[in-house]
Amino acid sequence: MTLHRRSVELCLLPVLDPREAAPFYEQLGFTVAAADDDEVVMERPGLQLVLERTDALEPDDGKPRLELRVSLEVLDRVWKRDERDEPTLPGPTLSPEGAFEYRARDPSGNRVRITAPLPEPGGAA
Amino acid sequence: MILELLTDGAPLTQRLEAARREEQTLAVAVLAALLCRRQEAAAALHAASEGPQAATGAALVALWAGDPMRALVAADRAGGDPLAEALAAEALALTARTEEAWERLARLPASHPYGAVVRAWIHRRSGAPGEALRALEHAPEIGLLGARVRRVRAEALLAGEPPDAVAARNELSAGVWRLAQLGAPDELGRAYLAMAEVEASTPGGGARAAQWLARAHPLLQSFGTTFDQERLRRAFRRFGRRAIDRLVDEGLERCLEGVRAGASRALDLARAASEQRTGGADPSVAEAELVEALEQTRERQEQLIGSLEAALVDKERTGQLVEVVRALFLLDTTEQLDAELPRLALRLGGATASLLRASGDGFETLARTSERSPSARGIEPALREALRVGSARIVGTEERKLAIIPVRYAEGDRVVVLLRSAARAAHPQGSAERLSVLGSAASAAYERARTARAVEEAAARDAATLEAIREGILTLDRDGVVQAVNGAAAGLMGLPRPRIQGQTLRELRGLGALAEAVERAATDETVALPHVDVLVRARRYAGGVVATLQELGKARQRALELVGSAARFTFDDLVGRHPAFLDALADARRVAAVDVPVLITGESGTGKELLAQAIHNASPRASHPFVGVNVAAIPRELLESELFGYERGAFTGARARGHAGRFELADQGTLLLDEIGDMPYEMQAKLLRVLQERAVTRLGGTRAIPVRARVVATTHRDLEEEIRRGAFRLDLFYRLRVVHLRLPPLRERASDVPLLVDHHLARWAARNGRAPVTVAAPVMHELQRYAWPGNVRELANLVEGVASLLPADATRIDETPPLLGRARRSSHPSPAGEPDPIVPLQELEKRALQRALSACDGNVAQAARALGIARGTFYNKMNRYGLR
Helix, strand or coil: CCCCCCCCEEEEEEECCHHHHHHHHHCCCCEEEEECCCEEEEEECCEEEEEEECCCCCCCCCCCCEEEECCHHHHHHHHHHHHHHCCCCCCCEEECCCEEEEEEECCCCCEEEEEEECCCHHHHC | CHHHHHCCCCCHHHHHHHHHHCCCHHHHHHHHHHCCCHHHHHHHHHHCCCCHHHHHHHHHHHHHCCCHHHHHHHHHCCCCCHHHHHHHHHHHHHCCCHHHHHHHHHCCCCCCHHHHHHHHHHHHHCCCHHHHHHHCCCCCCCHHHHHHHHHHHHHHHHHCCCCCHHHHHHHHHHHHHHHHHHCCHHHHHHHHHHHHHHHHCCCCCHHHHHHHHHHHHHHHHHHCCHHHHHHHHHHHHHHHHHHHHHHHHHHHHHHHHHHHHHHHHHHHHHHHHHHHHHCCCCCHHHHHHHHHHHHHHHHHHHHHHHHHHHHCCCCHHHHHHHHHHHHHCCCCCHHHHHHHHHHHHHCCCCCEEEEEEEECCEEEEEEECCCCCCCCCCCHHHHHHHHHHCCCEEEECCCCEEEEEEECCCCCCEEEEEEECHHHCCCCCCHHHHHHHHHHHHHHHHHHHHHHHHHHHHHHHHHHHHHHCCCEEEEEECCCEEEEECHHHHHHHCCCHHHHCCCEHHHCCCCHHHHHHHHCCCCCEEEECCCCEEEEEEEEECCEEEEEEEEHHHHHHHHHHHHCCCCCCCHHHCCCCCHHHHHHHHHHHHHHCCCCCEEEECCCCCCHHHHHHHHHHHCCCCCCCEEEEECCCCCHHHHHHHHHEECCCCCCCCCCCCEECHHHHHCCCEEEEECHHHCCHHHHHHHHHHHHHCEEECECCCCEEECCCEEEEEECCCHHHHHHHCCCCHHHHHHHCCEEEECCCHHHHHHHHHHHHHHHHHHHHHHHCCCCCEECHHHHHHHHHCCCCCHHHHHHHHHHHHHHHCCCCCCEECCCCHHHHHHHHCCCCCHHHCCCCCCCHHHHHHHHHHHHHHHCCCCHHHHHHHHCCCHHHHHHHHHHHCCC
16 A cells, blocks of 8 residues: 655644634635634645634734745735735845745734745846 | 836846837847846847937946946947946946046936946945945835845945944845845845845854855856956955855754754654554654654755855865765665765765775675775774774875775764875865765765665555554545555445545545545544445545544444443333333333433432433434443542543643543434433533533633534432522523423332333343243232332342242242331331431522522522512622622
């Protein structure tokens, strides 16, 4: 028998309204695998994200609750959407290690650190 | 038009494609130049019609190609076009004719965007960063020109007094972000180089500067002008070497160690997952960590190669080392590494090479590149020393030099021995260090190969395990294509495995219902396959669905074994002809088919549980579990976890994997809450919530699990009286007592006693292989007169006990059992007639308040009226008894 092994990381994220939060994560490359009023299960290759309903979010310590690596195009989309809502928002920054980094908040207010790789030399030309 | 192209935010490739489509040759020339496609730019320029605009375009194309002189000539043909003047000024400044550049710029308005950038750039180069910043105050910040504005501003900020590295980094950040969208590789390289300068100016930023230099290097080498390349070289001279050396010294070994440690950890995790799987434990956590460890190892390999590349951009020999290390990591097995390592080592210089493995006291040769390759003879002490120290050594005479490269490996240390020919005997400075790097990389590659083998073996074991599982297992990918199917599943589906694998279930005849159940991730759903009914349990995962198939009959048996309770009795086991009893049975038969909660009351021994089982077996839920829980028998503190289950770690002593509660175990069957009247008051509220919400949450859990079981409750207590006493919740009573069946005590149906006696004696005889036993009429008369406080259970025990004491050849009970004689003589109270215990008046008052509150749904005014006291008095009493 041939087994196609797949393993995924699972992340449980409390949100105030899973259905409201889901589109934010869809633009980050997730698709909805299952959904009800209390829980939306989202997936992208290698990662499963479960948005769990909570009545109130615990205060964070300024650190992101979730870190996601996306393509430049996806990061650009997220940034442009946020920029439309808040034109003075600081855009993605370059980390000293060499990646774009953008700190967004999902509709529940969870901090999400989104990173994207630098443009490839070949792709630039 | 050209200036517009420089200040447009759209990706340059898109603009170029549009220009090509619209045959705007000048735009094509300019855009191709901005994208560093110089041949296309030159060709398009050639095809463009002549004129001032074309001349400006030609100036730009020439300047972007690094030819300022040609740019100057072209700009002079542009007839004073402001952009051409600005380009000319830039060309002049590049050739150190700054005075003339200023003259050209003076012809331009201060607001000209390109002119502003050139002015700022010249100011910065002239040591006037403040002027540069002022020149850029109104410069555009979009498009390619905007990115350049950001870079020049960053350079000015860095050149200021004091330098503002933070602001400079922010400017470059924004600039690189724009360039990432635009796609101008030369400008991107310049931005990276500027970033390297920013980092080099930051304390501790040397290593990061080297990384940015390494990023800038291929871009400027491929797309930059000669001016860019000169600037890159200067950067290397200025701060690159120190940063590079540091990177080599500190980073390289760390990267190698990371690869080794990652591979080793992955191996441990692979073993742990395998052991857990074999031991029946859940291996998913170890497997997830294993994948993570493998990913990290792969990342560290990339880092290692990247570090090597970044470290010594212009060192040819290091380039060879990078290639060798890269080739090493492409080898997947120990055997491949053994065969290839000597050949790869030769690429770092040498005539022949061999690979030796430490074996006991000596060394055995594993591979050699030629017959003349060195053996261990005569150099064994040196080989051992190299292995002990862990770094490469060069030994031998001027004529015959040997490089010894130790490769540590858990499955047998190895040594590569390189023989240098006399002609190449002079080893370059630093050669031993590079060979040590090769040894470390080879060691990491061996560990990685070992891990990969362990993972493969684990996968093979998984496959074998799956095959050994009696349940059918089916794995489908996202598209519903069967990826794996074990023999048991294939057997149940009635098809050979090759027919199933690689197909969707819908493509297979007779499996449509199974496909539907799997697609909606059915849980314990009965599905009819062509030859057999199966219980399907499907679960989604990131890559698709895994489903288990169990033959229905076996599944039922297994469920019953698991929950330790089975409904054995049917209505045929309930014996009696008394009208009250028959009425109860008739109601029970009717209610069996209706999916409503049932409350069965009756004294102990009247057959409440038998009736519950009979209802279950006559109901549509008969194929599902019947789970009983005796509320009175379970310690109060354990009752909640027994009923609702718990997650792992919910409390001290909880099982490591958590535990399903009775509600979950009952699943779609029947849950019997035996002796519900003894349930603690506070627990009743929780039970009520579960029944109302039709969902249960495990202790320590957050997930609501749907309750699909039918609830049947029994009690010997008078619940209405319990409610009056404040010991039972009225709302729970109503929830449970949708249908109320009352089993009469045996003393109320004395006419049934002969039937029951005969029934139990016949059962006893059949069970013990004895002849049928009868009861003499006078004895039967006594039995009918007896009050039977223990009801049918007492009767059954009594007659079976008496029958067991009969001589082997006796077939009739002629004597009245002693118990009945004693009972007749005593005037025992009836079981239901026990007097209530003496309770303090305050307790009675408190219970009265509770009852009133409960009956009035918490409405204090109504409760006070019901008790005939003033509301204020009621509140005072509530406070006194702590009622809220």
